[in-house]
Amino acid sequence: GQNIDQPTEMTATEGAIVQINCTYQTSGFNGLFWYQQHAGEAPTFLSYNVLDGLEEKGRFSSFLSRSKGYSYLLLKELQMKDSASYLCAVRETSGTYKYIFGTGTRLKVLA
């Protein structure tokens, strides 16, 4: 079966660092993606990993361990505008391309 787990909600303070974890069990794996979604808006792409290790993009970094079925998104120097949901998504390759999303982690950044 398919299972992608994330914490439901997290709270952090402006200027701090926060790590959002994602664990997955899927029938195939061809990449893990992180998206940001503000309330009522579309998901927007943040980062992705295909191979193990850390990918850094400015204030955002994402890590992947395929053997552990684990990823995290690291947000540094938090800003109020980072208050949003963060979605972990896995791309499967069961003959075609299919992206499965986790339930998302709602992050609140406090002043």
Added chain:
Amino acid sequence: EPEVTQTPSHQVTQMGQEVILRCVPISNHLYFYWYRQILGQKVEFLVSFYNNEISEKSEIFDDQFSVERPDGSNFTLKIRSTKLEDSAMYFCASHLRAGANVLTFGAGSRLTVL
């Protein structure tokens, strides 16, 4: 920056009616998707479409749903005989090619079934 365009942004319909949601993917993209998100819930895969045919569909995508690419630019999702539980945000997404590709989402069409 190229974007995926969806219309309408919001549609209200009566239960049992048919609705068509429209999407114009990014022009050189080849793979197209429909997702839905019920309020407060996760983004759920409905269907993927490539080379003018369905590549894969979820168990949600039953006979009530259909997709078409009628004219080489539009990509539509038809929902027949809508039910209350079809109320959701429907997102169209696309990407360029197979391989390491990022889904680009449209702004969504909010469907409210009364």
